[in-house]
Amino acid sequence: MNDNRVNLGKHVNRVNRDTDVTDVTDTRTVLVVGSGPTGLLLAGDLATAGIPVTVVEKRPAGISNLSRAFVLHARTLEQLDARGLADELEALGRPQDRLPLFGGLALDFAALPSRFRHVLVIPQYEVEKVLLRRAREAGADIRYGTEMTALSQDADGVTVDVTGSGGERERLRAAYVVGADGMRSAVRSAVGLPFPGRSVVRSVILADVRLAEPPEALLSVNAVGDAFAFLGSFGDGYHRVVAWRRDRSAPDDAPVDLDEVREITRYVHGRDFGMHDARWLSRFHSDERQAPAYRVGRVLLAGDAAHVHTPAGGQGMNIGLQDAANLSWKLAQVVDGHAPDSLLDTYQAERHPVGRAALRSSGGMIRLVMARRPWTPALRKTLVAVLGRVGPARRRVAYQITGIGVRYPAPSGAHRTTGARVPDVALAGGRRLYRALRGGRFVLITPEPYDDRGAHGERLAVERWAGDRRTSVLVRPDGYVAWASDTAGPTAGIEAALAAHLG
Incomplete structure (x- = not known):
């Protein structure tokens, strides 16, 4: 075990052995908690590899269309291509070769060394539908309305207690458990891992609205120092609006009305695009947090359960999917006996730095947008100029946000290419x-x-x-x-x- 792992005996919550539950045992099973994109990709990969996999999700069955994530980046599309899913998602979404950030700054993806030289505008629920179908067709057991209530582990496996929507209780035994259950992860809490960090932006408004006069671009964003507003098209007549204004702070459960969304959007963009017929209005706060370890014994974390950051750059869902792509084949190797358990330690070594880099890049962008010091506008203007004129700097930012630039550490003496991403080369x-x-x-x-x-x-x-x-x-x-x-x-x-x- 590496030094980043948390002491198992100190942090595990023990199951109440007197609970009247059904005992279900399969020592080759991987149990995934959470059926968002990260959990579904992981489950589909494991099932495809012949590993028995069960997914438990406390939400009832059905895919919500009220999701925050909105784009797929090039590296994620490459991973989906390796699963035969990219072309289907490309047909459902709309590619855009530029990603607007702020102050007129946009990243141009036309020169990416990838088959996917664009960002794909597609709501998270469409991605989930495709991943859910694949996981089920491969044989994954998906259990909605099922909540994990306790977890313990020993040298041979993990025991998890779950409760169904009707109150029925069951005890599941698995070789490994993966927590893909989001920012408020029950799995992370069960193994005692902290989630250090802080809230960066409070009282951010999310709204799904129709626009009488939609902007020409699929994605539009602007910031004026003490406010920002993002608009993105779902492609079904509705647009997602993400809006924030410094002097409109309110708790997450405070009601939101469409007039507030219109006001902030007018303040930032100069017009409200004729917003009407809101089908959803909500408020949230955006945090920067990362678990110190992605593995505790036989329990692993992925996606938002392991790291959360601001939505700047649209990296959240993408990094979670890439976590799953890194972890799934390693779990399959270990469970099938083709690799030692220590292979799973490389998941922490490879993916934790990627999560940390996303916190820094997205946090840096949002802080630059929000900063109110007198010199901030000049700094933003300088940054726009540098990225617009200096090719290496622009390329570095694009590679980091899209995931194309991720490279994993290699052992001493390894070939110079070891750990590097391989593009879709011709064979x-x-x-x-x-x-x-x-x-x-x-x-x-x-x-x-x-x-x-x-x-x-x-x-x-x-x-x-x-x-x-x-x-x-x-x-x-x-x-x-x-x-x-x-x-x-x-x-x-x-x-x-x-x-x-x-x-």
Whole structure:
């Protein structure tokens, strides 16, 4: 176990053994708590890999259309492409090659080194529908109206007590539990992990409205120092409005009326776009928080249960989905006995820094928007100018927000590409990498024929480069380099690499 893990005996809540419950045991099962995008992607991956997976969700069945997340970034679309889902979501959403931030600043994605050179405007509920269908078709057991009430773990597994909507109680036994149950995670609380941080923006208004005079852009945002307003189209006649004004502070449960939304939008944009027919109005506060550990023994955290930050840049849902893509194949390897339990420690090592970077970037943007010091407008103007004129700076910001720039740490002495994201490279025979990755497989790309998969069967796809590259590369199921060698052929250590990474 690494030093970031929390002491298990100190933090675990023990189950009341006298509770009258049904005992359900399967030591290969992974239990996922939470059926948002993160939990559903994870469940679908595990079920596709043949791992028994149960998802418990305290909400009743049905996908809410009142979700906050609104965009899919390029790296997330690549991960969805590796699951055969990206094209379907692209047809449901609307691509936009620029993402507006503030003060006229926008990120241009047209030059991204990706098949997806845009941000896809699509509400979270559409993403959830597709992920839910996939998880069910793969065999995941999805239980709505079911709340986790207690959790304990031992050396062999995790015991979870759940209560159904009718009061029925059940005891579930799993090899591992993943908390994907959001900011107020019951799983995180059950293992005693703190969630340090603070509220950054209070009394942010969310509204879904119709507009008599909608803006030309799918996404519109502006800030004036003491207020900001974002507008985004759902594509069904409604627009999401996110609005804040410094002098309109109120608790989250304070009522909101459409006049308040109109007033803030006029103040920021100069007009209210003829808002009418609000189908939803709400207030929330935006926090910056991150759990110190994403793993405590056999319990792991993903998505908002592990990290939350401001909505600036639209990174929230995307980072959660990328968490799931990183964790799912590792859990499958460990549960099936192909890798030691210590492989799960790399989830913390690889994803915790990504969550921390998102807190910094989104927090920096929102603070710059909100700051009221006299020099702030000049700083914003300078930043817009720098990002508009300096290619490397603009590219660095775009890579960070889209996830394209994420690179994982590599062991000492590893090939220079180890841990790097692999783009959707062309393969021999007109194939491409992200199609070969489907099904949660590793992909070995070689310059010469290599047909001996040994005992790895359907867990490994062997491909050749479309061109004359001489490097052999083993690509992980999440699209990052596991191993590489500049010397072609089996003598370069291919067999050793396969044994080390596939068991």
